[in-house]
Each structure stands twice: as structure tokens, then as C-alpha cells.
Amino acid sequence: MSARVLMVQGCTSDAGKSTLVAALCRWLRRRGVRVAPFKPQNMALNAAVTVDGGEIGRAQAVQAQACGLAPHTDFNPVLLKPCSDSGAQVILHGRAIGQMDAVGYHGYKRVAFDAVMTSHVRLVEAFDAVVVEGAGSPAEINLRANDIANMGYAEAVDCPVVLIADIDRGGVFAHLVGTLALLSESERARVVGFVINRFRGDIALLQPGLDWLQRETGKPVLGVLPYLHGLHLEAEDALPRDREAKPAATLRVAVPVLPRISNHTDFDPLRAHPQIDLRFVGPGESAPRCDLIVLPGSKATRADLAWLREHGWDMAIARHLRYGGKVLGICGGLQMLGRAVHDPDGIEGGAGSSAGLGWLDLETTLTPRKRLRNVGGRSRIGDVPVRGYEIHCGVSTGPALAQPFAQLDDGRGDGAVSDDGQVAGSYLHGLFDHPETLAAMLQWAGLAAARPLDIAALREASIERLADMVEAHLDTGRLAALLEGDACIP
Template identity: 75%
Template sequence: MTTLMVQGTTSDAGKSTLVTALCRWLARQGVAVAPFKPQNMALNSAVTADGGEIGRAQAVQAQAAGLAPHTDMNPVLLKPNSDTGAQVIIHGRAVTQMDAAVYHDYKRVAMQAVLESHRRLSTTYSVVMVEGAGSPAEINLRANDIANMGFAEAVDCPVILIADIDKGGVFAHLVGTLELLSASEQARVRGFVINRFRGDIALLQPGLDWLERRTGKPVLGVLPYLMDFHLEAEDAIDVRQSAKAAEVLKVVVPVLPRISNHTDFDPLRLHPQVDLRFVGPGQPVPAADLIVLPGSKSVRADLAWLRANGWEAAIQRHLRYGGKLLGICGGLQMLGQRIADPLGLEGAAGESEGLGLLAFDTVLEADKQLRNVRGRLCLEGAKVSGYEIHAGVSDGPALRQAAVELDDGRRDGAVSADGQVLGTYLHGLFESPAACTVLLRWAGLGEVETVDYHALRERDIERLADLVEAHLDVTRLRALCGI
């Protein structure tokens, strides 16, 4: 068994991308490889085969490795519900809420969960491909570290350090990061990868030569900047869109302070007939064919934010003019009459008045609903698959007109009597080609082009593995992977 870790000089340096690329590169050679991220902080998550919750990036990496996602691939997940606090998820299950200062001490306990999961993966797979978090040179977070060098030291594994040249200052990032590590940590860094390079590599070569002389460590390769490339974001919202047709459906999504699983909208960003707009605080709500209220980690607080930013009036105006409204998960809960949080799971205990567009109430309960599901939409009986991640339990007469008939016999969500408002707990519903097509037609698009989102994601994972072969030192990589 070999463990190899990818760490980055900054957030968004390309750690997730490189781990995904290496997982597919190894899997194509018949190597049994599993992705692993000791600690993840993200509001984009996925439901695993064993019924838990992990970061969405690790679910994509599992796809690259040819595996079903498992909770051992991300044993510690932090889901922020305020600027200083987060829900702590261990081995796929929410165990507590903590503020940052308390969690700093709790990391000693969390490390045991990390090492337990790593041991299990190590007994099953030939290579465990590990993704770090943020930067290993964040001095204030070094004590009790479980996400970067603290983990690497605990399991005694080598490290690749990646930096994003598109941000500028790539040599300062690499050398500065290395300088801030201890001697033993510096020794773990076996090479550098430079990410998102555009231009003539010959012009970069003097810098690469200097870097190798300065550090005594090899540059394992330079990955080019990829145009028309999509990999689900770990946390930051990706607003890039593919080229659009002359006539498009206009879709608007509010960027809630605690928006979760915004990867739900990636299939729309990439659809040639959809103009998707994310609207943040202080921005006017543009005219649209469809408004989508997304998932939220703090539904009552985000509903208050919507009202403070003029969205309630904008939604009422949108509906008066015949527009369609879709709520997903927390967005569904907002459509109802009341949201109660008696246990204070997402903030102060209490309840809030919903938008009152569908006749049901929601109560947040301690146990989350975590399921991968399949079923059929009420619209044209289109097949749909997705996943549920929610603490809310909804009940009321509106739910008798369900949005989805699930294969397990349950009914999900609701549709208004006039057909203008639809809500569902299902994340990922736009990933199903049939469901996406029908929902876009419901929202007002005439002839809808069918787009296979899974095929697009698979195409780009393959492109990443091709880049490993073409641009990285595969001889050194094979040695680091023990193959």
C-alpha cells in the first residue's frame, strides 16, 4: 500500500483537480486507488453508498477511481452555519455543532477518526490518493493539524505541492510555503506541480530551473490552463457558462449566505439554452423565466436575508407575471408556511414564517435524512435521480400533490395548484437528462436540447488523466505511487 498526498500553496490551487486526475490515471492502469481527504470544509456534499455524507469533491474523485463514494473517503466534514461555527460530521454523521475555537481542541479526537478511515482504505486499495486542505503553511492552524502536514507526518507519506500560476506569484508561493514548513515537513515534499499555465513553456523554463536549484526538489510538470473544462467546485461558486444559443431560458438563483450544494446548478451553467445568473447581496433581481431557491445550511437565517434583500417582493412580482419558481431542499422549506428549529440546529432555537406559497410546515429534527433516490417527476413522468441531505421534516396538505414519486414508495415535495411553484428535497435533479429537459420545458423553453451531464463530467475526468500522461513526469509519479 502507498499513500501519496497533494497539498496546495493556496485554496483553489488545483488540489482537487490533481487528485481527480491521478485517480483516473491510476485506475486506467488497473491500479486499485481510493481518494481521501482527512478534513473538508464545504457546503457542497454528497450521499455515500453506506448512507453517510462527504464532501462533493471526494464523490467526484471516487467516480474518477471507478468507485462508489464511501464515508471513509472524507472522515471529517465541516459545514459552516455561521462565520465562526460549523456542523461537525464524523464518518458521515453529524455529531455536534462547534465554534472554531472549540473545534481547534477537538481536532485531537477528529484525528482518530481520520486515521481509522485511512487504515481501512489502506487495507483495501493499493494507493490512497490524499487531498490536503487550504495551505500547509497556515501558521495559526498548525497546532493539532489533521488536514495537511499533521496527517502526512502521522502516516509517513510523501507530498506533492501544487500552485496556480494563473493567480501570479507562483515561485513565491512555492518557495514561501516550503520555507514555512519544518525540516521534516520540507523533506516530505517530493516535487512541485504548476497548474493553469498558458503560453510558451520555453519562457517559463528559466524559472523552473531556478526553482529546482533553489529548493533541490524536482518540478514534476506544468499543467496547462484548460478552456471549456468543468469539475464540480468544492466550495466556491463557479459562474462560468458554456456558449449559449440565440434564444435562452433565463434562470436566476440567489446567492444565500449559507447556500449549499450549489453544484445543483452546474448542469444549467453548461446547458447551451440556459442563461444562469447568480444574484448576490445588493444586486437587483433581474427578470427571469425561472427563479430557483437553492439549498441552505441555515434556512431561517437565509430566508431573513432573502427578505432583507427584496427577494420576497421580487418573487411575488415574478409569479404575477407568469414566471416559474422552484425550491430545492432548504429552498423547498422556504416555500412553506412555517419553519421551526426547536433544537437550535441551525442557529438560535425558534421559528420563522415561510413565504406561504405552499401549504405545509417544516420542523428541523436532529437526525438528518441522507438518501440516494430514484423516481419520476410529476411533470410528464420523467425519470429522475438525486440525493437527499436535510434535517427538515415537512408536513401539510400541499404535499399531497407531490413533485416526485420515489421508487421506494415515498412521495417528495409539492406542486402548486396552478403549476407555477414546485419544490423538492432532491439535490441533483438537473443531472438526469430527462428530468432536466422536462423542467426546462415547464419553465418555458420550447424545443429543449438534451444534455448528458454525467457524460460531460466523465469526458473532463478523462481529459485530466490525459494531461497527466502528456505533461507530468510519469516515471517519478509511478515511483511515488509504488507502481
Template identity: 70%
Template sequence: MTATTLMVQGTTSDAGKSTLVAGLCRVLARRGLQVAPFKPQNMALNSAVTVDGGEIGRAQAVQAQACGLAPHTDMNPVLLKPNSDTGAQVIIHGRAVANMEAAFYHDYKRVAMTAVLESHARLCRQYQAVIVEGAGSPAEINLRDRDIANMGFAEAVDCPVILIADIDRGGVFAHLVGTLELLSESERDRVAGFVINRFRGDIALLQSGLDWLEARTGKPVLGVLPYLHGLHLEAEDALPREAQPKPAASFRVQVPALPHISNHTDFDPLRLHPRIEFEYIGPGATPGPADLIVLPGSKSVRSDLAWLRDQGWEAHIRRHLRYGGKLIGVCGGYQMLGNRLHDPHGVEGAPGSCDGLGLLALETRLEPHKQLRNVAGVLALDGTPVRGYEIHAGVTEGAALTRPALKLEQGPDGAVSEDGQVMGTYLHGLFDSSVACDSLLCWAGLMDAATPDYDALREAGIDRLADTLEQHLDLAAIDRLLGLD
């Protein structure tokens, strides 16, 4: 079997590339086509564990779900996880190979491109169609040399490109025309058409602009997608932009928006819960009273712990606990709860150690080898089933582990404080199961939580997106580009 490849590139980050790819994957899968998602290079701190035991960007896991597939490392062969302003952990075919500064990675792109083309070729042999997501914008001049994420990849595999732009940002025609102007002639020829995303209003008032755009560029507008209020798809990286109106919310949950927050999709079931007033607390904000505080994962735990202290969170947490509030730490947040944190190998920065928050009697040592696995078990609180995944480099030891938070098939995980107010775990996806979320919220003080079915909500979001594409996108043109007509 040989697949046909179609690539979606954007005029900016967050233009809607991930969303369009997920929607196209579901539309094609509905027809019974064997389709797979692909992103050559992703830079994101939201990731997922794959069926082959590796790590890829969260957006590609969502796109795999849209295809009815288990996520695989070939769907995102290069993942960059920033751990500073100038450096990132480089993950190739699901495995961390090194921490690299940006200049060094630029030279390493030749190696990364080999991995990208190997993965794409394997997918092409297995599927009828491969829908590819670009990264950022193809018009970032400083990144054009040795590009593997946008036109460099498209040119290498000779595939057509759809260019998507977000009209809600303003300047959509400048974004589209300006992007084309900054491409080479062969790259411009490769752009098969435009999609305008997040439109609100009367389409008739936009028509003159669409006519001008097609006349100016000689390329068709393949669709104008409406702004889908309340659409939920797990985010590639950025924290959610829209607040959820909650008339019945009475239970307050706070999560500090750490500079290197990772896998914040862990908290989507809480953020979307109709009875929870959920808040990410950013820099400079003063957190008010809460019922539950959750310390999230982090790609740079010692650095983010120092940020927490600088922002006054240590005093806020201790006051929260004195007044009877509950506290959960997930992954990096769990490591922060201990007495000490050691990074002797410089896994997340300069080698060294620091004091933790001292709320659990344990210490963590970061090791170069990362634990990657999908897991299942029960909550130690009451035996409620729980499932999720682990992505961490920490080895945690200490007396607190005699009171585990979870009992997994692989063994005990995490810890609960002697007074029962503080819980830590390495499990991502802790709240995804409705029954587990109900149990944890009950422990934290919210009785009869009646947590909505998060799996069903995710499926409904993908289906709603596919329905929208079937109504507003020129799917006949998409079929022609994929050779399916």
C-alpha cells in the first residue's frame, strides 16, 4: 500500500493546523480510508506515550484518535521539549537523545531529517493517506535553512500544501499573501489553496476579500471555517485561551502556570467540569482561597520550583493546608513536594540539588533514562480504577512511599502525607476517568461530583470538528489533492 500525502501549514502558530489535521483525519476515517497523521517536528511540552513505548506530541495522539489508531512514534519522529529559553530536550523516534542549544540543534537537523523521512516512508507503506501538520510558519526566514518542519519536508517528499490562517487574530489577508511572498517559487507553486479559520459573522461581508485573494494569488479558498465556541480538543502546547462559563461552579481548583508547565492536558477534565471554578494562576497574580491546589508537571523542575517560591506560592500553599485545603502534585509537581531534589547529571539544566517544599518525606534524583509507559491500577484511597501514563526521569525514594497514592499493575506509585492532605503521583491522566476523578474530588471535598465522561467529550469534539469540515470545506478539492477522486 502506498499513501498519498497532504500537508497543512499555517501562517502563524495556533492558526489551526492541529485542528484541521485532526478534522481531516476523522472525515477520511469515516469513509473507511486508512489514514494516519504525521508531524515531522513538534516543539511542545504536552506529550503522550505511544503503543511502541515512545513519546510524541499530544496533538498527534489526538489526531491518531481521530483516525481510530493508537498513537505511534512514527507519527511525530522529532519532538523538542524546551527546558530553557535557548535549549530543548531532543526526542527522536520517541526516545530522548540529548539536550541541545538551538545553534547546535540547527546543525543536528541533517540527522533529524533522516529520522523524519524514515518515519514518513513507513507510514506511506501502511496507510492510504497521510495528513501532515507543519510547525509554526513556513515564512520564518531565520529557520528556512535545513528546514524539516514545513516546506523543507514538503519539497523533500513532493507533497501539496494547504495554508491555513486565523481570521480571529486580524490581518488574515496580509498573513496569507505575505506568507506566499516569502516563499520560493517552487514552494509557492506547492500551495494548493487556503483555509480561513475561526470566522464569525456574515460570510457575505467576507466574499469581496475572498475574491480579491483568489485573484491576487491565483489560488482557491478551499474553505472558511466558523469559530467553534466551546470546542474541546486537547491542546498542542498553549494554555487554553477561553474561560468556561460555570453558573453552577462552587468548588475552586488552582494550578500555577509554571514557566515550563508540561502535560497541562491532565487538568482538562477539571477545567471543563461544570461544578468546578478552575483557574491557571500566571506570573504576578495573587491566588485567592481554593479547595484544591494541583502542582503540574514541569520540564525544568528545579527552575520552576524557584519560580513558585519567587511568586509566593510556598506561603500560599502552607496557608491553604492550614485551612484544611488539599494538595496534589503530578509528576514534576510530585517531585517538588519532597524534601530534596537532585539533578547530578544535569538532566534538566546545570547539575545540582535544591530543597523541595518538604510536604512529603521523600527525595528525588533525576536520571538520564526516562520512564515511558501506559499504566493502570487503582487509587489507594478506595480501590477506584485509574489509568494513565508515566513520562519522567525521576527516581523517588523515602519513608512517604510506604503510604502510596496508587496501586498500579507495575507496583505502588506516589505518596500521601500522614495527615491525608497532600498527595503526589507520577501518573498523568489522573483525572481522565470519571470514576477516578469523582473519587479524588470527594477526597478533596466535593461530594457527588458527577464528573462528565471525558472520553466521550473528546470524541464529541472530534466529531463536531469533522461535521464542520464536511459542511464548510471543499472536500472534493481535498480528494483531488490526495488522488482519491
């Protein structure tokens, strides 16, 4: 028996598609349904390493957690990782197959769609239900030809679609009605209902609009989801909108927002920690006074290194270290802290070499083969267990590696720590996810008595909150009919 498939599409990016899919996945799992998440095509620089040795978007890893599953490449068969304003690395079934510009990829979509359908078939054969997340908006009419991310997929597999819109942005009724108007007749018929997301206030004041929407479109409103504060879920790609006020914060951390910043979810535990004031510092903002500067991962290391210099971060880091501050580089950030970054094959842009910031005695050469693995070991800082995942195509060499940041279980050393202990770098994403490592790193950065924090437990609690939200605010009868009983597209 094939699984039932339900797709969630959004009127805009960041409308809440990823969150709703995770919520539905956990709700179904609670009901004893064997459910899997699916996103045919994703464009994101936040990636996770899968159990089968590939990479997928981090949002699909969260959705897999909601299903009680290990992340798998079938959950996100096509991943696009932008490396410029017009080009991206194309990843099929977890493996990079090369870089393409937008026009080139548009012609390649037929091949990508074969990968999508291969994964779709495997999932519907293995599970009772598959909850699918669209990408962006189905109303982007310039991208309708050969679409594989939204209605193109829904039409091919003949599945119903729920359309979600974010009321916190404003214009929610225009978003929903306008999106419907730009769909074809068959696509409009495929939409089985609306979900309104991030509502604050008295629902009675919204009811006249909901009644109008149903009369105008003939589509039911399946529910209005409240604005949930304090969720700890990894973002698909967008940086956090809000910076939470923390009266008890004593450790200040600054992260430059590189143009091609990747895996900024590394910093979720720092954002959640009540004693840490984490600030993402964007273009035009000066580096603030802080205790720790973290250089994040990058999809375009040499270009982002040039951006750091253009914005004065090289001098800011020198001044920060002169006054006793600490600096940590993660993945691309580690590479930037070395003496040079070489890209002889043009892996991340034009071929060439760039001088690094020079705080660690190592050099990095980018190579075509990407390293993808989940690893464990022991950190030199604090002598504590460390776990994380590697997603990089750089090979680093040099004397600094004789003092590795961590000794891994497979016998390799990872990263480096400077002789004076002020500068450290690691290839491991997810360093702060594990309580012992987080406590040791915070002590190294200057927080002597850090409160314990387990981000994995917070994420699990957030997923449970989402499932509670489904029960309380969505029409679960209609949803159950779509995913468990006999239902068809009206």
C-alpha cells in the first residue's frame, strides 16, 4: 500500500512551511502513523549530514526528528547551496554534482526531477504518510516552467495541498487570494485549505476575515496558528528575526554575517543560553565590544574573507585579541584564520589564492571532493567529549595542526588551538549542541559559571509544542481524513 501524501506550500518564503511540516509529522507520529518528511528541492546554506553519508537541508533534519527518524538523503533529494547571487552548488541525493548558474539549472531541472521522483517512490513505499514541504511560493510565475518544488511536484504525484500564510507580515488575505489567482485551474483545485500562521490577538477580531476568505475562495480555513514564543528549532536558511533581551547575560558573543554564511544554526545554543548576549553583526555595523568573536562557516570562503577585510573585521579581530578576547573559527571560519586559502580549481568561484587572517599557522586548499560525516572525539579545550558533523571541501595543512582542537575517534586531529590559547578553530559544526562541550567552550571564552543547557532537549520540547498546537488550533478531523482515511481533492 502506498503512503498518503500531503503537501504544505507557502505564499512566501518563511511563511511557516517548515514548522507546519514538523508539527504535522510529530502529530502523526503520536497517532502511531509511520510518517516521513519530504522536500523535493531546497535552497539553503544550513545543511545536515545524513545517516547514508550525504547532506540535506537542516529543516528536513528537524522534520526527521519529529518523525523519530535519522536524517536521510531521500528526505531532500535536491539541495541548492548558493555561492553567488546567480549561481549555486547543486546537490543530488546528498552528493554535489557541480555548480550551475540560474539559467543552467533551469535547463537541468528535468534531471533533478528524476531524482525527486526516485526519492518520492522510495518514501511512499516505505511509510504510511509523507508530509511534503514546498519551496518559496507556487505563485512565482517566472519559475513555473519545469517546476519541481511546488505545484509541478504536486501535479505529478496527484497530492492535495495546504496553503500557509504568515499574518505577522501583514496582508495575509491578499497573500492567500493572490496566490490562488496566479495558479492554474487544476492547481487551485488541488488546494484543500488554508492555514494562517503567527497570529497574535483575539481570534474574534479575525473571524470576519476568515468568513470572507472562505466565501470568496470556497476553501476552508483549516486553522489559525498562534505566534509561539521561545521555539528552539533550527532555521531552514533565514537568520533569526528577533534578538531576545537577556537581563542575566554576562558573556558577549559577536558573529559577522558573511554574505554566504552557512550553518548559522551552529549558534542556536548560544542564542538560547540565558547568560549569553549573541549578536549577529551585519553589513554597515561595527564589530561590537565582546568576549568572543566566532567566524562562521561559509559557502564562498575567499569571497567572504575579502568581505571581512572590506568591513574592517581583520583590524577588529586584532584589536579584540590585543585586549585578551577569544576567537573561534568554525569550518570556513577556521580556514580564514589560517595563513592562506587556495582554490586552484575554482571550487567556490574564480580560481586563485587569498591571504588568510594569519592567526593560525595553517593553509587550506579547496578540493572537489567534499567531506561529509558525523564524528565524535575529545576536545582539547576542557578535555571533554565532543561531537559534530563535517561538511567541507577544504584540506588544511601546517604546524598549527600539531595542537588540534579535538582528537577524533577515527584517529584524526581536528582543527587547531593557538599557542597562547586565544584562537581556536574546528571543522565541526554543531559544537555547541552538546552540554559538556558548550560548558567547556563558554568557560574558555570567559564564562566561569555557565548554567547547563541542552539544546537537543529544547528542540524536542519545541517539537512537542508544535504537535500540541496542531491538536489545539487545526481541524484535525480534516487532516486525519487527508492523511489516514478516504479523502480526495474536491
